[in-house]
Amino acid sequence: MIYIYDSVLRDGAQAEGISYSVEDKLKIVKKLDEFGISYIEAGNPGSNPKDADFFKRLKGVSIKNAKVVAFGSTRRPGIKTDEDNNVKALLEAGVNTICIFGKSWDLHVTDVLRTSLDENLNMIYDTVSFFASEGYEVIFDAEHFFDGYKANADYAMKTLKAAADAGAKFVVLCDTNGGSFPDEVYEIVSKVVNNISVAIGIHAHNDSELAVANSITAVKAGASMVQGCINGYGERTGNANLCSIIPALQLKLGYECIPDDNIKMLTSVSKYVSEVANMQHDNRMPYVGDSAFAHKGGMHIDAVLKNTRTYEHIDPESVGNERRILMSEVSGKSTILSKIKEIEPTLTKNSPETKMIIDELKKMEYEGYQFEGAEGSFYLIVKKLLGKFKKHFDIKYFKVIDQIPWDLQTSATAMVKVAVDGIEEVTAAEGNGPVNALDAALRRALERFYPVLKSVVLTDYKVRVLNSDGATAAKVRVLIESSDREECWSTMGVSTNIIQASWDALIDSIEYKLAKEEDKKQK
């Protein structure tokens, strides 16, 4: 059994761009508990009032399996443990497991704490034994252990011994600056495992892009706790990414980290945490990213359709992810066919419609469309080509005006006239740009006829200049991502006029939603 210790709520909050509300933190605690994480480091109650408040709120929450951990430092130099404010805050957190971090690199003791090496050992011993004797489960995080070991191995080992002697259940070796290599980690962890009597943990940072390797290597050397963060969030380049460590240990190396049945939740847990943290989910993330099992090269696609093992290191479903076949100039016919069949299952490779659709798509790709990542527009185009598309509204006109100077915060105005079943509607709206104004006016016009559109929000907007040498006369491709909170879809437009391209993508977004609603009704 490897104990997984998540710190996305504490070290994760040190990441640039992350700032949780108390509600956010409660949501993540519940999700991690459900997922089967052993230890959830919930915060540092002594460091800020928000965390102290959060621990109060946490008392009312029912946790099924996880141990919730409060994190804090050893007492300050030269005072009694029970007089330290940080220690008091930990006592008030109301949890049974405490993680105490202390210095194990002599440089930090002398240059940062500015105290003696002996006093630092006392600080570790006193603080750990204080909590252990009060009946708490204590984990000791040896900050900068690897750098410390390289600088002064003897002293670094003494800091661990102080914590172990004081009653720590785990001593955790931290590569705080993320500069260590796997072979160093293997060697040093092995030595510690042979010299310290309590269980050993690893806490790696990703500054050298080696945090996952270092964590797995430490386990192979005998560590039984892995500290890291869902999605690898954390200070600077982040902490060790648990989304890559858990499947490697459990699916490939046979260690038990979380209940077997829960591994399938990995992708959704990863997306949930990024959603709550308000961070874009990185599509290139191993195991859980949208591109992790996305095949683009024609040769790869061809092989994967013959045997998925040929280009997949694990089965995407085992971690709750899925295979995606991307379309591009480097992919062949069979890819497009499998996509068409999802929309119209009766078509075969030799149907005349298939050839017609493929020819049309190739023509559009040549003109700058790229259907990879625009499944919504792809769906509509195939439906249109098959004569099965039902238009839900007509656009009579739009007009959009930009001008400077401008006397308001909004800098564009748009007018839109639509018609649905012969009933016309004219609306106008302002926006902080022409597309924003058009979007607002169009929604206002259509929501009267289709209230279901109120649930649709745009979540992403991308612009790619295609032949940028054409300079301002260049063709652009606009990609819009929309969501109704249940499903996400992407649509696109291509034009030399960015307003037109954006408009086409907006129209597709709405038509896709309405078409899908029809599909649902027919079922």
Added chain:
Amino acid sequence: MIYIYDSVLRDGAQAEGISYSVEDKLKIVKKLDEFGISYIEAGNPGSNPKDADFFKRLKGVSIKNAKVVAFGSTRRPGIKTDEDNNVKALLEAGVNTICIFGKSWDLHVTDVLRTSLDENLNMIYDTVSFFASEGYEVIFDAEHFFDGYKANADYAMKTLKAAADAGAKFVVLCDTNGGSFPDEVYEIVSKVVNNISVAIGIHAHNDSELAVANSITAVKAGASMVQGCINGYGERTGNANLCSIIPALQLKLGYECIPDDNIKMLTSVSKYVSEVANMQHDNRMPYVGDSAFAHKGGMHIDAVLKNTRTYEHIDPESVGNERRILMSEVSGKSTILSKIKEIEPTLTKNSPETKMIIDELKKMEYEGYQFEGAEGSFYLIVKKLLGKFKKHFDIKYFKVIDQIPWDLQTSATAMVKVAVDGIEEVTAAEGNGPVNALDAALRRALERFYPVLKSVVLTDYKVRVLNSDGATAAKVRVLIESSDREECWSTMGVSTNIIQASWDALIDSIEYKLAKEEDKKQK
């Protein structure tokens, strides 16, 4: 010496969201050459007509140091090497180094190629010896070597021997599915190094977040070539990230990869490639990301201000990056200073103007400006802040209107009113988009006063959505490149309104040209 082999133009193009134009590829070749990459894998001329076209264009480009590589597969089963279309395309590429990839996993030979194990060995031998005997330097990429070795070690070794016997200069072991662990890589590479007489390379994919670890481990086991991609772009989760491998090998482990003086270019090369590929630069990237040396935790900031080693594994300046102290902007002077001195040589580190300029630039960067690749705008801002900027024209207003339906090919109309020395001029123009129309109207208005502008053409136009979560209300950065056939310059604008951002970049482009004309006259 470790040979660095970049494949961002070939394997990188397999990444979801990347689609280079021929111009983009030429720019990246030049940049990688300047950086000191030994081998640049430029494309697969047999796989698509765009790459073939690109190799034609490449013939006119002067490359200083790098070897440009054309990539392609072994001949197909059952035919002669010189009859294979892919082989013919490689011959036509006009380069001296060829990378041939072949199968080393028996499963792929039988299930994907559907040929015999012996024929596959012949295919490798024939194709490599064909090029070697024609005088080409040949690199053999053994696809799926690690999976193949685990399944059938004897056969996998035979594929390498076939390539070595046929005259390959390097045989490269590929972890194509990215599923291997560093300890496996170490063991297997060591065995190959002891059994194969030619130089060994490593080619790792990041599906287990271990590509950097596996690449470095292979070098420690005796590999002398590392294949990877700048920024780790590539199929699925990407290829081994050269931006993390190069500094680890060169700065920490003492191997020579690129000229010592060029390591400082790492961050700017990384940003340049992401800009050209139109991919958001990942701020969490080790070494080169904006957050890589960004300190947020109060304790960390405090310690770093006492001694930077306390929370930094390397000096950020050694890779051209900089320390950032989040929420209390006090950093990064020296980089900017050297740029300011180019414009105003009298300024020193301690001039009050320097501090003022840096503060202003930091504020603008926070708002989304990025001065890398926009030297024109940078020049104007510094001049303006120093009170040395002379305005050449005033904009009284612009108005631009888009509407559908439209009865002409042009889809936007713009009106611009300018004033020069009290003389006003109103012009109007049509365009195939709003920016194109504005550009035309503005030039028409100003050329009367400044005929020198007739020589200026816009050569590039790029749009980057900054906070794409804001959807159509998002902020965009527009980058424009201009040329007067002697010099090129780039300018930018940032706004939530794409028209405004484009307009600002246009104005800067013209003001820069006119300011440079003045500078010339004064000399």
